[in-house]
Amino acid sequence: MTDDSALKYSPFSSHVDPSFWHKLSQIKLDIDKLDEKVHPVWGSYTNVNTVGLPSLHVDCTSYNSKFEELRYQLPAFGCQLNLNTLESYKSSDKTILLEKQGASLWADIANGSVLKNPALLSRFFLLTFGDLKKYTFYYWFAFLAPSTPNVQIIKPPALISTIFSSAQVESLQSEWSNIVDVYQRSYFIVKIQGDQAKIFPLSDIVSIFKAQCEEQWAEFYLAFADPCSSGDAPGWPLRNLLCVLAHYCPHVVGKKINVLSLRLVLKSHGQVNAADKSLLMSVQLLPHNETELKWVGWERNNRGKFGPRFVDVSGDMDPKKRAESAVHLNLKLMKWRLLPEMDLDTVQNTRCLLMGAGTLGCTVARLLMGWGVQHITFVDNGTVSFSNPVRQSLFTFEDCLSGGRPKAEAAAEALKLIFPGVITSGVTLNIPMPGHPVGDSMLKETQDAVATLEKLVEDHDVVFMLTDSRESRWLPTLLAGAKKKLAMNAALGFDTYLVMRHGVFCDDETPPDFNARSIPGRHLGCYFCNDVTAPGNSMADRTLDQQCTVTRPGVSAVAGALVVELMVSVLQHPSKGDAPAVLHKSTGKEDQESVGCLLGTVPHSIRGFLASWDQLTPATHRFSNCIACSEKVLKEYASRGFDFIRDVLNSAVYLEDLTGLTSLHKETENADVWEFSDSEEEENNSE
Amino acid sequence: MGTISWDEFKAFAQSFLTVSDEINDGWAWQGDQDQLAGAFIAKKIKQLLRKQRSLPAEDETDPFEDTSCQTEDNHIAEELNGSQQECTWEYHILYSPSYATPVLFFNVFTSDGHLVPLESLWKGGTQGALQHLRWEALSQQEHPVLRRPYYYLHPCKTAELLNLHQGSSTNPIVTWLSSMGPAIGLHLDIAYGHLVQNQR
Ligand SMILES: [Zn+2]
Numbered sequence: 108m109t110d111d112s113a114l115k116y117s118p119f120s121s122h123v124d125p126s127f128w129h130k131l132s133q134i135k136l137d138i139d140k141l142d143e144k145v146h147p148v149w150g151s152y153t154n155v156n157t158v159g160l161p162s163l164h165v166d167c168t169s170y171n172s173k174f175e176e177l178r179y180q181l182p183a184f185g186c187q188l189n190l191n192t193l194e195s196y197k198s199s200d201k202t203i204l205l206e207k208q209g210a211s212l213w214a215d216i217a218n219g220s221v222l223k224n225p226a227l228l229s230r231f232f233l234l235t236f237g238d239l240k241k242y243t244f245y246y247w248f249a250f251l252a253p254s255t256p257n258v259q260i261i262k263p264p265a266l267i268s269t270i271f272s273s274a275q276v277e278s279l280q281s282e283w284s285n286i287v288d289v290y291q292r293s294y295f296i297v298k299i300q301g302d303q304a305k306i307f308p309l310s311d312i313v314s315i316f317k318a319q320c321e322e323q324w325a326e327f328y329l330a331f332a333d334p335c336s337s338g339d340a341p342g343w344p345l346r347n348l349l350c351v352l353a354h355y356c357p358h359v360v361g362k363k364i365n366v367l368s369l370r371l372v373l374k375s376h377g378q379v380n381a382a383d384k385s386l387l388m389s390v391q392l393l394p395h396n397e398t399e400l401k402w403v404g405w406e407r408n409n410r411g412k413f414g415p416r417f418v419d420v421s422g423d424m425d426p427k428k429r430a431e432s433a434v435h436l437n438l439k440l441m442k443w444r445l446l447p448e449m450d451l452d453t454v455q456n457t458r459c460l461l462m463g464a465g466t467l468g469c470t471v472a473r474l475l476m477g478w479g480v481q482h483i484t485f486v487d488n489g490t491v492s493f494s495n496p497v498r499q500s501l502f503t504f505e506d507c508l509s510g511g512r513p514k515a516e517a518a519a520e521a522l523k524l525i526f527p528g529v530i531t532s533g534v535t536l537n538i539p540m541p542g543h544p545v546g547d548s549m550l551k552e553t554q555d556a557v558a559t560l561e562k563l564v565e566d567h568d569v570v571f572m573l574t575d576s577r578e579s580r581w582l583p584t585l586l587a588g589a590k591k592k593l594a595m596n597a598a599l600g601f602d603t604y605l606v607m608r609h610g611v612f613c614d615d616e617t618p619p620d621f622n623a624r625s626i627p628g629r630h631l632g633c634y635f636c637n638d639v640t641a642p643g644n645s646m647a648d649r650t651l652d653q654q655c656t657v658t659r660p661g662v663s664a665v666a667g668a669l670v671v672e673l674m675v676s677v678l679q680h681p682s683k684g685d686a687p688a689v690l691h692k693s694t695g696k697e698d699q700e701s702v703g704c705l706l707g708t709v710p711h712s713i714r715g716f717l718a719s720w721d722q723l724t725p726a727t728h729r730f731s732n733c734i735a736c737s738e739k740v741l742k743e744y745a746s747r748g749f750d751f752i753r754d755v756l757n758s759a760v761y762l763e764d765l766t767g768l769t770s771l772h773k774e775t776e777n778a779d780v781w782e783f784s785d786s787e788e789e790e791n792n793s794e
Numbered sequence: 795m796g797t798i799s800w801d802e803f804k805a806f807a808q809s810f811l812t813v814s815d816e817i818n819d820g821w822a823w824q825g826d827q828d829q830l831a832g833a834f835i836a837k838k839i840k841q842l843l844r845k846q847r848s849l850p851a852e853d854e855t856d857p858f859e860d861t862s863c864q865t866e867d868n869h870i871a872e873e874l875n876g877s878q879q880e881c882t883w884e885y886h887i888l889y890s891p892s893y894a895t896p897v898l899f900f901n902v903f904t905s906d907g908h909l910v911p912l913e914s915l916w917k918g919g920t921q922g923a924l925q926h927l928r929w930e931a932l933s934q935q936e937h938p939v940l941r942r943p944y945y946y947l948h949p950c951k952t953a954e955l956l957n958l959h960q961g962s963s964t965n966p967i968v969t970w971l972s973s974m975g976p977a978i979g980l981h982l983d984i985a986y987g988h989l990v991q992n993q994r
Contacts, residue, residue, distance in 0.1 A: 115871040122882070123907035129942060156818065158840045159880045162905070177822060178815075254867060340871030373818035403867040418906040429943055432911075433934050439913065440932060 114258040114390055116343050117161050117335040119152070119231075121248040121406055121416075124166030128420050132239050134170060135189060143191055149174050150183035150231055154332035154342075155371045161334035161342050163231060163250065174289070179371075181293045181332055183229035186211075189237065196236040196245055196415075201405065205249055208232045209402030212251050216351055225294035225309040228347040231404075234415070242421035247414070250404040252346040255395035256353045261363055262389035264339045270387050272302065273380055279304035280382040283332075283369060294348050297328040297367050306330075309351075316356040321363050328367035328387070341368045341386065343404075353392050360392045431528040438479050448705050451479060453678050458482040460563055462538065462583050463573035464518040465489070466658075467597050469501040470667030471571055472518065476526055478675060483522060484563065485515040485533040498660055534559065539752065540578035542759035553756065557582070557749055564590050569674055572596045572634065573667075582752070584633050584735040588612060589744055593677060593684045596634045597670040599658045604666035607712035608677055609633040609736065610729050611684030619728055625702045626726050628677075628685035631711050636730035659717060669713050680704035688726035734762040796957030797894035798966055800830050806967045807835050807887065809989060817985045824886075825939045834888040834899075834939060839979075841881045880905050885980055887967065888938060895952035896967050899937055899944040900978055912945060947974055965989040 134146070148169040152162065156179075163183055168175035174182040186208060190196045212230050214220075221227045230251040237244045267276055279297065282304055286292050296307040296315055307315065307327075315327050329352060335342035345366065352359060368386040408416045421428050435455075442449040459475055461468045464487040472483050490511030496502040501521035506512045515533030522531045536556050539545070545553045564570055564586040572580045572594065580596065587594035587609065594609035610631030619630040680686035680703070687702040688711035703709060711726035731737055743751050743765060754761050762768070798806065804827060814821035814837075825833035883902050890897040902910040912932075937944045955973060956966045968989045972982045 113868070115869050117871045120905065122880070122905045124882075125901065125903050125907045125909055126940070126942065128907050156820075159842050162840075162880075178820075254869075257869075338871070346869070416906055418908050420908055422911070423909045423943060433943075436912070436934055 112260045114260050115340050116252075116346050117338065117340045118404075118406070119163045119248075119250040119334065119343050120160040121246075122162040122164045123246070123418075124164065125420065125423055126167035127165045127169060128237075128242075128244060128418070129424065130167040130170055131189070131235065131237060131244075132242075132424070135237060135239060139189065141191060143195070144189060146170065146187045146189070148185040148187045148233060150185045150229070151175075151177070151180040152183060152229070152334045153179045153181060154334055154369055155179040156373055157334060157336035157370070159336070161336070163248070163334070165233070176289055180289075181229065182226045182289060183231055184227055185231040185233055187233040187235060189235045191236075193236055193238075193245070196234070199234070201234070201247075204234065205232065205251070205402050205405065208249070208251055209253070209400070212347075212402075213253075213400065216347075216354055221351060222310040222312065222355075224290050226290040226292075228351065229293055229344055230347070241419075242424040243417065243419045245415040245417050247408075247416065248406045250343055250406065251402055252343060252404045253350045254401040254403050255393075256349065256360070257393040257395065258349055259391045259393060260388060261391050262387075264341065264368070264386040264388040266383065267367070267385040267387050268380070268383050271299065271304075274302040275299055275304050276380045276382050276385075278302065279306075279369070279385075280371065280380065282306045283382075293332045293344060295330050297330045298326050299328075300326070312352065313355050316352065316359055319358060321359075325363075325365070328365040330367035330369055333368035333370050333386070335368070336370060336384070339386070341366065341388070349390070349392060353395065354397065360394050363389050363391060365389050427527045430526060434476075434479060434526065434528070446705055450679060454675055455479040455481055457569055457674075457678060458567040459484070459569050459571060460567035461485050461571045461573055462579070463487055463571075463575070464499075464501070464514040464533065465495075465573065465575065466498045466500075466663035467573035467599070467667050467670075468514075468571075469499045469518060470664050471573060471597070471671055472522055473500060473525070474668055474671040476522065476529060478671065481528065482530045482567075483519075484531065484567065485518045486536055486538070486560070486563065487513070487515040487518070487533070488535060488537045489514045491517055498663070534563065536560070538574065538579045539582055539756050540576070541581050541755045541762060542578065544757045545753055550753075553753070554749060557752055560586060564592055567592065569593045569595060571670065571674075572598075573670075575599075577634075580634055581735050581755075584609065584635060585740065585744060585752075588633065588736045589741055591684075593674070594633070595670050595674050597666045598634070599662050599666055601657075602659050602662060602717035604662050604669075604715045605712060606666050606669040606673060606715075607634065608673055608684075608709075612729075612736075612741075613685070621728065623690070625687040625689045626711065626728060627687045628682065630729055631688060632727045632729045633733060633736040635735040636733045637727060662717060665715065665717075669715075673710070673713065676704055676706045676709045679706050680709050689724075690726050732766045732768050734766050734768060737766055739766055796953040796955070796966075798896075798956075799894065800889055800891070803889040803896060803967075804833075806965050809965060810967050810986065811835060813983075813986050813989060817983055819983060819985075831889045831891045832939060834886045836884065836886045839883045839885075841883060841979075842879070881910060883979055885975075885978075886937070886944070887971070890949045890952075893949040893953060895949045895956065896970055897946060897949040897952070898971070898974055898978075899935075899946040900980075901944050909943070947978075 148165060149171065150163045150165050150169065152164065165185070169185070188204070190199065215227045232249040232251060233246060235244060235246045283292070283306060286306065291308055294309045296309065296311055298305045298307065316324055318324060329348060331344045331348050333342040334344070345368065352364065366388050369382065370384040370386070371381045372384055373381050405413055408414050422432060438451055442451055455478070457480055459480055459482065461471060461483065464485040468485060468487065472485070475483055491502045491506040491514055492511055493507045496504055496507065501518045506517045513533065513535045515535050517533070519531040519533035522529050536559060538560065539553050539556055560582060564583070570583055570587040570592055572583050574580060584594060591611055591613070593611055596607045596609065598605045608631070610633065611628050613629050615629060619626070677684060677686055686704065686709040689702055689708055710724035713722060713724050715722045729736060734740060740762070811821055811823065819837070821835050821837045823833055824836050827833040881902055881904055884900060886899040888897050888899060904910060932945060933948055934943055934945050936942065952970055956970060968982065968986045971980070975982060
């Protein structure tokens, strides 16, 4: 059967507008629900200015009751069957489905409907299954056509201009453009008379081709609007048109039929006739048996197989995914435009542990999310109180009711409401503190708390210390130091703040160079290095005044922002936690740049004073007698573990003895008190 | 200055459409013009791409292949463009009531209705112009009329730009689009030029 003279057609290729999936989902959810309904759907195609494969489009207007008439768009009548399950999709008999559609098209041909409304010949079937939770769709188009009659080419397709005069071509285009009824534009009959092309409706087919002798229809062309833009093969619609001819004028079988494929190129500055790309050809129908008509037209999928296509539009439709991609796009734009070298992945994959879910914790968590950080864990022992929501940006009035929700849990839940893509949890836990003795009754709980904290520090990359007391920072500082994690610290006074990064130690034994202009991260101190007192029970020692002191509301926002930005700068530095800090600001600009990262310098600490609006960035060495980060303390913890910690909890003096601080203890007054609180509950350890 | 009212926008858009219709450029109204900023003008351009890895990967296995459907059909012409992937660029010009300027929304999608992430277009270099796009002005947002995600060029710089051309421009939509459009592959035909020059 496959000889060169057999007429072949360019098949349609399906084009689905994103809006079609939106509309289909909406109809399934709101209207169809569990019904497996057949919907009439509109498709559209064009023979004007086409590019690429001849395509048939569906979009959200496909479900309209009336065809959406857009310039040069031709209607196609479709039927969509949307199945409920993948199983019914797989098991449905595609051949029977197609035969059923074919029978309906055949009825329209046989009862004359297509003569009144030729557009009925452009027919498709669409089988879909949508997983609306995953936003994925299986879909399969069939562009219905009868398998016969077979058609032989008598005169191969030739450009219209080689046969028609340019006046005739021009006349053809303007005649066609004057067809008012869009349903008459796809299939028609053309007759050439002198310089004119005359267009007859398809309903004249019987009268035109009734003659027994082919000479009598030699000036007539069976014509169709061809969605195919290039090549010799006429488009798919011709197939159904020839079948109509065979049905109504069976005596033409074996005789010569002229065919016109109308292809238009409308360009603003075109010198040529718009219809110049149209084709003319002559063909001959072979006999066929209408009662044995088979239907074809299933579209091949992207791999050239007869099977459904699959599309995952979750990125476009799933609100959670849309939020994620929008957040990441914002950051990527910053990277592309301003900082092409920026390493966003490192920031986003950094797992952050927040000690404290108060004003600082809330601010820090929000800003981390702003940087795209995906993994945030809160540790806090408090509950949300009525004074909190106005200052602590993750809480609302509701969280305060019935005694208040645990802060860590409420903060984690709030993060998920803000951005569902975040991986977050809250751990309610008392951070054991030096000088807060552990009685026998509390031993088990304290042991568990230490074990939990050890595990948490192990499982995260950065530990943020955002609690409101100095003592509560001791254990996290020790654990971060021991596990070589980056520790970030923020502490507030009434109108002052301290933000710092702790040194990240390595096993390098090289002694620090105290004359260098900068300090590498490994030699930087911790929060306790500058203090010469061991943390005692400062809460007990505080005057009432100090316990109730509030900070200026903006201070926590400033400090919270700085501590996050400082972390990002550390992570952008090639040496990460070992990034050097410039010792003195007076050092030349070049020095600062040579040790900085692409975002600028990476200071050790930032001290700010709102009263004078000053900010300093001092850097200090690790103190060899430090009660939290010195070698002695780390070694003791490494060898004795919880026993060591218990000794510290039971007696603050123990640390001073261990580190040799005792002798220094009484000699110095600590002028700087950074442990102000803005929370009125003593047991509430977040700032 | 450099701002326009909704009624002015509609009038400018209408004269823009008149030129589009004359040269068959394909722009058309969508939406409800009686509602403030409820309508926009739209155009689609189909583009052929060479198949790329960055575009949605095809299924490797095909458990659904149905050979029973393969009724002997030897009337199918071979595809001429089989190795090419088609993309549709969709451009919408809306009115921004808050900036009182035109604003451009756009999307790119493949023939299965899947939006192409900008990044992969950018990487693929399929639209060379994308590379000198003013990134600061680009973002993704829900389309104010269609309520679906679109990329858009933020109008924060538009009034400024229009102000610069004030006096020389009689149709700010043309002035603005000829400046912003090329960055996302939208090149205006010279026929629109007379809309901004005919006052001279
Ligand atoms: Zn220290």
